[in-house]
Amino acid sequence: MTANTDLFQLPDATLNSRFLLGSAGYPDPHTLARAIAASGTQVLTVGLKRTLQAGDNGFVAGALQAAQAQGARLLPNTAGCRSAREAINLAQMARELYGTRWIKLEVIGDEHTLQPDPFELLSAAQTLVREGFEVFPYCTEDLVLCRRLLDAGCPLLMPWGAPIGSGQGLNNIAGLRSLRQRLPDTTLIIDAGIGAPSHAAQAMELGFDAVLLNSAVSQARDPVAMAGAFKSAIEAGRAAYRAGLMATQDFAVPSTPVSGHAFLLGSAP
Amino acid sequence: MNATHITIRLDEQDLSLPAGHTVADLLVQLQRPPESVGTALNGQFLRREARASTTLQAGDQVLLFQPIVGG
Numbered sequence: 001m002t003a004n005t006d007l008f009q010l011p012d013a014t015l016n017s018r019f020l021l022g023s024a025g026y027p028d029p030h031t032l033a034r035a036i037a038a039s040g041t042q043v044l045t046v047g048l049k050r051t052l053q054a055g056d057n058g059f060v061a062g063a064l065q066a067a068q069a070q071g072a073r074l075l076p077n078t079a080g081c082r083s084a085r086e087a088i089n090l091a092q093m094a095r096e097l098y099g100t101r102w103i104k105l106e107v108i109g110d111e112h113t114l115q116p117d118p119f120e121l122l123s124a125a126q127t128l129v130r131e132g133f134e135v136f137p138y139c140t141e142d143l144v145l146c147r148r149l150l151d152a153g154c155p156l157l158m159p160w161g162a163p164i165g166s167g168q169g170l171n172n173i174a175g176l177r178s179l180r181q182r183l184p185d186t187t188l189i190i191d192a193g194i195g196a197p198s199h200a201a202q203a204m205e206l207g208f209d210a211v212l213l214n215s216a217v218s219q220a221r222d223p224v225a226m227a228g229a230f231k232s233a234i235e236a237g238r239a240a241y242r243a244g245l246m247a248t249q250d251f252a253v254p255s256t257p258v259s260g261h262a263f264l265l266g267s268a269p
Numbered sequence: 270m271n272a273t274h275i276t277i278r279l280d281e282q283d284l285s286l287p288a289g290h291t292v293a294d295l296l297v298q299l300q301r302p303p304e305s306v307g308t309a310l311n312g313q314f315l316r317r318e319a320r321a322s323t324t325l326q327a328g329d330q331v332l333l334f335q336p337i338v339g340g
Contacts, residue, residue, distance in 0.1 A: 022340030032338070047339020050332050052280045054301060060336045077339045092314040093307035093334050164340070214340030
């Protein structure tokens with residue numbers, strides 16, 4: 001077996017897998033645990049909920065056990081936050097409960113699209129970086145916002161592919177390609193909107209460093225098989241990017257090196 | 270109003286407590302292990318270490334958070 005030389009660097013972690021997996025929405029804890037194993041993920045997202053009820057039918061315990069079994073790190077999120085103040089408070093709580101400085105920073109600005117609020121997002125990121133967090137911001141592909149987030153000290157960016165849970169794939173390929181080109185040295189992870197393994201492969205072919213998804217696996221008829229399908233697609237897309245895709249052409253270009261007409265029909269005496 | 274008791278808001282519900290109760294006392298009363306929940310007091314995160322020294326006042330709003338699955 002040859003060693004993987006294409007490692008994926010995150011703050012305080014060097015990973016083999018470029019597949020970040022969400023843990024929500026699975027039919028039962030056993031399926032969740034098997035999907036985690038099938039995905040090969042080394043980063044599992046988790047959340048926090050305001051509640052008086054203890055317990056969650058074993059989902060968190062199962063997820064944490066499965067994550068630990070394959071050495072996956074936890075990435076808590078600030079899902080449900082609508083302001084920087086909320087997100088900062090939830091991030092502080094997540095650090096205490098999960099024991100990690102990593103935080104997937106979500107600050108939603110629109111209820112219909114669940115689009116991030118760029119102003120609150122940036123404000124929260126600035127505060128959390130000062131407080132010692134490694135902030136993984138869920139953002140749009142807006143280049144200026146992305147630069148501001150990097151200036152604030154975010155170690156990477158997580159632009160959306162499409163609205164959360166929509167399964168639409170990459171809605172703005174030109175914008176994402178431009179972002180990749182303008183920030184060539186930044187770790188970019190496509191987060192949200194991925195619906196099919198082909199979407200994930202496309203993101204990787206565009207040169208994104210990794211993909212984070214949840215619903216496309218958890219809502220599949222067979223989440224375990226789908227986790228495996230995404231693992232293969234992400235690996236294939238990454239391999240294709242490294243191999244170098246051919247340039248597209250406006251017209252057909254014959255691939256077989258023949259000479260004119262095969263039998264010169266019409267020119268015989 | 271009983272002077273020996275106060276009323277706080279716990280996750281948007283009224284709750285009567287003995288005066289002098291701390292946030293740590295509240296978790297004991299609710300039978301919640303201290304490491305299993307996050308706490309917020311009046312909209313601000315309250316660190317685990319600060320619960321025992323934080324005495325609840327009438328009208329305080331307390332929220333509890335727990336780990337869940339997430340995307």
